[in-house]
Every structure is written in C-alpha cells, then in structure tokens.
Amino acid sequence: MSETTDRTTAKRRSATIIDVAKAANVAVGTVSRYLNGQIIRRSNREQIETAIHNLGYRRNAAAASIRTDLTHMIGFLVPTFDEFHARMLEHLARSVRQTGRALLTYCHGGDPRIVAEALDFFAAQRVDALVMDGTAEVYHRVDDLITHDVPIIFYNNDVKGLAADRVMVENQKASYRIVTHLIDLGHQRIGMLTGNPANSSAVERLTGYEQALIEYGLPTDPALTVRGNWVYEGGYQATKRLMQLETPPTAIFAANYNMAMGALGWFKENGLRVPTDISLVSFDDVEIFRLLDAGITAVAQPVAKIADTITDILVERLADPSGSHNRTTLLECDIILRGSTRRLT
Amino acid sequence: MSETTDRTTAKRRSATIIDVAKAANVAVGTVSRYLNGQIIRRSNREQIETAIHNLGYRRNAAAASIRTDLTHMIGFLVPTFDEFHARMLEHLARSVRQTGRALLTYCHGGDPRIVAEALDFFAAQRVDALVMDGTAEVYHRVDDLITHDVPIIFYNNDVKGLAADRVMVENQKASYRIVTHLIDLGHQRIGMLTGNPANSSAVERLTGYEQALIEYGLPTDPALTVRGNWVYEGGYQATKRLMQLETPPTAIFAANYNMAMGALGWFKENGLRVPTDISLVSFDDVEIFRLLDAGITAVAQPVAKIADTITDILVERLADPSGSHNRTTLLECDIILRGSTRRLT
DNA sequence: TTGTAAGCGTTATCAA
DNA sequence: TTGATAACGCTTACAA
Numbered sequence: 001m002s003e004t005t006d007r008t009t010a011k012r013r014s015a016t017i018i019d020v021a022k023a024a025n026v027a028v029g030t031v032s033r034y035l036n037g038q039i040i041r042r043s044n045r046e047q048i049e050t051a052i053h054n055l056g057y058r059r060n061a062a063a064a065s066i067r068t069d070l071t072h073m074i075g076f077l078v079p080t081f082d083e084f085h086a087r088m089l090e091h092l093a094r095s096v097r098q099t100g101r102a103l104l105t106y107c108h109g110g111d112p113r114i115v116a117e118a119l120d121f122f123a124a125q126r127v128d129a130l131v132m133d134g135t136a137e138v139y140h141r142v143d144d145l146i147t148h149d150v151p152i153i154f155y156n157n158d159v160k161g162l163a164a165d166r167v168m169v170e171n172q173k174a175s176y177r178i179v180t181h182l183i184d185l186g187h188q189r190i191g192m193l194t195g196n197p198a199n200s201s202a203v204e205r206l207t208g209y210e211q212a213l214i215e216y217g218l219p220t221d222p223a224l225t226v227r228g229n230w231v232y233e234g235g236y237q238a239t240k241r242l243m244q245l246e247t248p249p250t251a252i253f254a255a256n257y258n259m260a261m262g263a264l265g266w267f268k269e270n271g272l273r274v275p276t277d278i279s280l281v282s283f284d285d286v287e288i289f290r291l292l293d294a295g296i297t298a299v300a301q302p303v304a305k306i307a308d309t310i311t312d313i314l315v316e317r318l319a320d321p322s323g324s325h326n327r328t329t330l331l332e333c334d335i336i337l338r339g340s341t342r343r344l345t
Numbered sequence: 346m347s348e349t350t351d352r353t354t355a356k357r358r359s360a361t362i363i364d365v366a367k368a369a370n371v372a373v374g375t376v377s378r379y380l381n382g383q384i385i386r387r388s389n390r391e392q393i394e395t396a397i398h399n400l401g402y403r404r405n406a407a408a409a410s411i412r413t414d415l416t417h418m419i420g421f422l423v424p425t426f427d428e429f430h431a432r433m434l435e436h437l438a439r440s441v442r443q444t445g446r447a448l449l450t451y452c453h454g455g456d457p458r459i460v461a462e463a464l465d466f467f468a469a470q471r472v473d474a475l476v477m478d479g480t481a482e483v484y485h486r487v488d489d490l491i492t493h494d495v496p497i498i499f500y501n502n503d504v505k506g507l508a509a510d511r512v513m514v515e516n517q518k519a520s521y522r523i524v525t526h527l528i529d530l531g532h533q534r535i536g537m538l539t540g541n542p543a544n545s546s547a548v549e550r551l552t553g554y555e556q557a558l559i560e561y562g563l564p565t566d567p568a569l570t571v572r573g574n575w576v577y578e579g580g581y582q583a584t585k586r587l588m589q590l591e592t593p594p595t596a597i598f599a600a601n602y603n604m605a606m607g608a609l610g611w612f613k614e615n616g617l618r619v620p621t622d623i624s625l626v627s628f629d630d631v632e633i634f635r636l637l638d639a640g641i642t643a644v645a646q647p648v649a650k651i652a653d654t655i656t657d658i659l660v661e662r663l664a665d666p667s668g669s670h671n672r673t674t675l676l677e678c679d680i681i682l683r684g685s686t687r688r689l690t
Numbered sequence: 691t692t693g694t695a696a697g698c699g700t701t702a703t704c705a706a
Numbered sequence: 707t708t709g710a711t712a713a714c715g716c717t718t719a720c721a722a
Binding site: 014056058059060061062063065066071073080081082086087089090093094097102103104105106107109114117120121123124125126144147148232261264265268287288290291292293 | 359401403404405406407408410411416418425426427428431432434435438439442447448449450451452454459462465466468469470471489492493577606609610613632633635636637638
C-alpha cells in the first residue's frame with residue numbers, strides 16, 4: 001500500500017547519508033561513524049537514529065564498497081544446482097551469512113563461455129572471494145582473478161597449479177572402501193559408471209576403484225568402466241552397456257547420484273531388481289537412497305563440514321589478505337551401508 | 346601461476362578507467378563510452394582495447410551503479426533450497442542471465458529475522474528487483490522496498506495487498522484434479538498432508554482437496570487433514586497419525602514432495618506397500634517419483650515456465666519503471682499419472 | 691566524436 | 707568526538 005507521491009518520475013531518489021546528516025544536525029562523517037558502529041555521542045546517536053527512521057534511509061553498499069574495496073559478497077560458481085550443489089549452497093549460504101557476507105551465485109551448466117562470463121561478472125562486481133567447483137578450462141581466467149588478489153577456494157574438483165585454497169573430500173579412499181566392500185561380499189566383476197575425466201573427482205574415484213581391484217588381485221577389465229559423465233542419461237546408457245556385456249558385472253559402482261539414478265532407471269525398465277539381480281552402490285548420499293526399496297549403499301560427503309571449512313578459510317584469508325594461503329583440506333567421507341548389495345555365494 | 350610482484354601489500358589496486366585512458370591517450374569519457382558500447386573512432390577503439398588488455402582492466406560495477414542507479418542484480422529470496430527452489434534457481438538464473446543480469450540469492454530457512462536481514466541486504470545492495478517466495482511476515486518490509494520503487498515479484502506463495510507482480514500456479518485446480526482422480530478410482534477416505542497454512546499455496550491446495558470431496562458428496566472428516574508443514578518429518582508424523590486412525594484413509598494426498606517422502610518413509614518402516622496397501626499422490630513432480638517402485642502420481646509445476654514468466658515481467662518492469670504493474674499470472678499444472686494409486690473394488 | 695569536469699554516496703584523513 | 711573535505715571509479719552533460 002505504498003503511498004505513492006509521484007509515480008511518474010522514473011525512480012524515487014532514496015535518502016543519502018547527507019540527508020540524514022542534515023536532518024540530524026550533524027556532519028556526514030558522524031553519520032558514517034554511527035553506521036559503522038563507532039563511538040558516537042549519545043545525543044547525536046539518537047538524533048541520527050530518528051533521522052534514519054524518518055527518512056527510510058538505507059546505506060548504499062556500492063558507494064561504500066567503492067571506497068573500502070570490500071563488497072562483502074562471495075562469488076559462488078557451480079556447474080548445476082543438483083542435489084549436491086544445492087545442499088552446498090544451502091549450507092554455505094548459512095555459514096557465510098553468519099560472517100556478515102552473502103553469496104553471489106552463478107550457474108554455468110558446463111558451458112565454457114558462461115564460465116568466462118561468470119568470472120568476468122565476479123571480477124566486475126569485485127567479489128571479496130570466489131568459491132567454485134573447479135573445471136579445467138578456467139585455468140587462465142581464474143589466474144587472472146588471483147593476480148587481482150581475489151582469494152579462490154576450490155571445492156569438489158580441483159584445478160591444479162593455481163595459487164588457491166582447496167577443500168576436497170577423500171574421493172579415492174572412499175571409492176576404494178566402497179568397492180572393497182563389494183569385493184568382501186564376493187563380487188568379482190564390478191562395473192563402474194565414471195564421471196567426466198576432465199574433473200579431478202572423477203579421476204580420483206576411478207583410481208580408488210582400480211586400486212581396490214588391484215590390491216585384491218582382481219582383473220581390471222576396461223570394458224567394466226564406462227563413462228557416464230555425471231548425468232542421469234549417461235548413467236542409464238553406461239548401465240545398459242555394462243549389462244549387455246557377454247558376462248555382465250554382478251555389482252555396479254556409480255561415481256555420483258545422478259548416474260546411480262540412471263542405473264536404477266535402466267534396471268526398472270528391464271525388470272532387474274536390486275539387490276537380487278544386481279548390486280548397486282553410489283557416491284553421494286541423498287535422501288531417496290534411504291527410502292528406495294532396499295536403500296542404496298552410498299558414500300556420504302560431509303557437506304556441512306565442507307561448507308564450514310570453506311567459510312573458515314574465507315574468514316582467515318579475508319582477515320589477512322597478505323598471507324599466501326595455499327592449503328588443501330581433505331575431508332573424510334562415510335560409507336552408509338544399506339540393502340542394495342547382495343552377498344555372492 | 347600468477348607471477349607475484351608484491352604479495353606483502355594488502356591489496357593490489359586494480360587498474361581504473363583513468364589508467365586505461367592514459368595508456369590509450371584518450372579521455373576517460375571516451376573510454377566510458379567505449380565500455381558502454383557507444384560509437385568510437387576506430388583508432389581510439391583499438392588503442393583502448395589494447396590498453397584494457399595490457400592493464401587487465403575490469404570495470405568496477407559498484408562505481409558504475411552509484412551513478413546509474415542500476416546494479417543489474419536481481420535479489421532472489423527463498424526459504425530453502427529444496428528440489429523445487431533449486432530447480433527454480435537453476436531456471437531463473439539462466440533466463441535472467443540472458444538479459445545481462447545476475448541473481449543475488451538469500452536463503453532464510455523460515456526465520457523471520459533472517460528474512461528481515463535479507464531484505465535489508467537487498468535494499469543496501471540496491472538490487473534492481475526482487476523475486477521471492479512470499480511469506481506473511483514480510484508485509485511491511487517488502488512494502489518498504491516497494492516505496493523505494495524496487496519491483497517485487499512473488500512466486501509460489503502470495504502476500505496479499507502489496508503492489509507487486511505475481512507468478513503463481515493453479516494450486517487449487519491442480520489439487521482438485523488429482524483428488525478427483527483418487528475419487529474416480531473409488532477412494533472415499535482420502536487423507537491430506539497439508540503445508541503451513543500461513544502460506545497461500547498451502548491454503549489453496551487444501552481448498553482444492555476440499556472442493557473435490559464436497560463436489561463428489563464425500564464427507565469431509567477434519568481428522569483426515571493433518572498439518573505436515575512442508576517438511577519430511579512433518580509428513581512422516583502426519584502420515585503416522587492418519588494411519589493410526591480408527592479407520593485410516595485408503596489414499597493420501599501430500600501437498601508437496603518432502604511430505605510425500607515422509608509418508609513413504611513411514612510406509613517403509615511399517616511395511617506398507619504403495620499402491621497395494623495405500624495409494625499416494627503428491628504435489629510437485631521430482632525425478633525420483635518416476636523411479637520409485639511403481640512411480641508416484643504427482644502434480645508437475647511448470648518450473649521453466651514460471652522462471653521465464655518472471656524474467657519477462659522483470660524485463661518489462663525494468664524497461665518501464667514508471668508503469669504501475671500489478672499483475673498476477675496463473676500457470677497450469679500437469680497431472681502425471683503413475684502407478685502409486687490402486688483402484689478400489 | 692572528443693575532452694573536461696561535475697556529480698553519485700560513501701569512507702577516511704586531518705584539524706579542531 | 708566532531709566537522710570539513712578530499713578521495714574512490716565511474717557516467718554524463720556540456721562545450722569544443
């Protein structure tokens with residue numbers, strides 16, 4: 001019910017710090033000091049407060065940032081808002097907010113041009129720092145930002161060789177453990193749906209799988225690892241390929257949630273039951289894995305921990321921009337055992 | 346491998362438009378005009394371009410916005426990043442980006458203080474517009490923004506009485522249709538897991554449910570509608586309550602995805618099979634509903650359409666800020682029939 | 691088309 | 707503590 005005084009003008013000019021100063025009968029500097037929580041004579045404070053209230057004054061963050069070189073905005077760049085990244089976003093937004101900052105999000109959908117665009121945008125917005133899921137093509141453009149002293153934090157996927165902080169999970173170790181679990185159950189032919197090998201996590205998860213096979217003296221048949229590129233359709237097709245092999249695997253390890261869903265989709269269409277006909281395990285633990293028929297055994301990434309760690313690093317780097325931080329934090333994953341695997345007799 | 350010249354200084358000062366002008370031997374005005382795509386003498390253009398390249402110049406968006414009163418940022422305020430809002434975010438980010446703008450996201454988790462904080466933040470950042478899932482408590486603070494001529498667009502849930510645009514779905518109609526589907530199958534006792542009645546969509550979905558019962562001459566037993574407050578745990582408890590009734594329902598309609606999952610969780614723990622023992626339908630269509638055993642019959646919201654419509658309105662309002670837009674767009678939902686319902690004999 | 695210079699809303703310095 | 711005033715990096719008249 002905003003009482004409109006003049007709807008014809010393009011845009012109502014909002015009150016400025018000068019207006020406040022005038023109304024409160026003090027100097028702008030005093031108002032600025034008040035705004036920034038410094039000590040102010042009590043009488044002045046009260047006058048300023050009523051002036052702000054009456055004028056409906058809002059500090060203009062852009063004007064402030066132009067002087068302070070601080071925007072209190074953190075760039076957040078992701079390929080997509082799937083389950084994992086959405087949860088990351090939710091946690092990161094929360095922890096970052098508690099430090100008085102907010103997230104400027106950009107979603108590139110795997111398109112390198114949009115990645116470039118996003119990085120330009122973040123540069124123009126002068127974000128205080130950038131949190132991103134690393135992708136290989138960004139090397140030079142991210143290095144640009146680093147040159148401009150923007151702290152970078154990679155998570156989920158790494159881009160080697162850049163002066164950035166990193167928060168990663170033990171991809172290889174977790175994969176190794178979940179695959180050895182399958183081997184312990186008696187599985188000898190284990191298929192894997194792999195991610196895009198351009199991503200470090202895809203490589204590490206594959207390496208963990210191979211390490212398990214090798215350590216247990218199992219043959220590593222190249223036909224058993226099929227690229228699913230992280231997505232549902234890829235997982236579906238890869239599963240199809242695996243199951244149509246002359247001797248199909250008795251168990252499948254999906255490198256992420258979407259591909260596991262693709263596998264389930266193919267199983268369903270072809271009347272295969274988990275775990276009776278085929279065992280399935282997956283990286284990424286999502287709510288439905290708990291609810292599905294037997295429940296899907298999965299690797300649970302510590303999303304909240306990742307977000308908190310990122311925020312800690314953020315705070316530290318922003319407090320001391322001179323420090324040449326360049327640290328990798330490696331977080332453990334849990335293996336959640338459910339009913340999607342069968343013991344082979 | 347950013348070659349570091351001086352890592353000890355707090356922050357390297359980035360090149361400004363003045364530096365570019367000097368390097369290119371032109372006036373700042375000329376550079377500004379180049380930056381804004383105006384016509385420039387060819388030789389100057391080339392000199393400016395190489396200067397920008399050599400200096401690694403990036404326009405400072407804050408400095409520009411302080412003059413133009415335009416930030417090209419759209420505030421996006423949501424209660425949570427669940428499936429629905431994550432998909433909204435993904436679509437909206439895409440369509441908004443194509444108009445040269447980006448999203449400043451804030452997630453309030455239902456906490457009124459954080460809502461207020463978010464609104465303050467958006468006001469300070471001078472977002473060009475605000476897109477939000479309406480929640481009752483925000484009335485006055487949002488009205489504040491409207492007074493400052495910030496266009497507001499509500500989606501999903503409405504806040505009545507504010508001068509804002511709205512993009513909603515036909516909640517009542519879709520609920521009516523999915524419940525009549527159950528009735529057509531012979532169900533007479535149909536339970537409903539309702540959302541938070543403070544949200545308009547919760548009310549509308551409940552109304553659709555009641556309308557169906559009434560029109561078909563079925564009794565409306567108050568014990569059959571239980572409040573689940575949108576969340577998993579709420580859906581779980583509400584389902585428990587329904588199924589422990591003296592005469593439990595033969596079918597349940599969940600007002601959203603999370604509560605449907607809660608119902609499934611309770612069913613699983615208690616050995617009930619869908620649809621053999623109980624029929625289940627839900628608002629919100631998500632990928633797993635397709636994959637679950639029999640597949641869950643659900644109402645599919647046109648997420649992409651919602652996002653596109655919001656963007657259209659955004660573009661229109663920003664092009665003509667004087668126009669007093671105040672329009673509600675109502676979008677149709679699809680009912681996706683799957684195997685989660687049983688015909689009652 | 692270009693150069694000059696006056697803003698934009700803040701913060702920060704320096705005397706008082 | 708406070709007031710006055712010079713930045714900050716950009717856009718935009720206005721005159722040339």
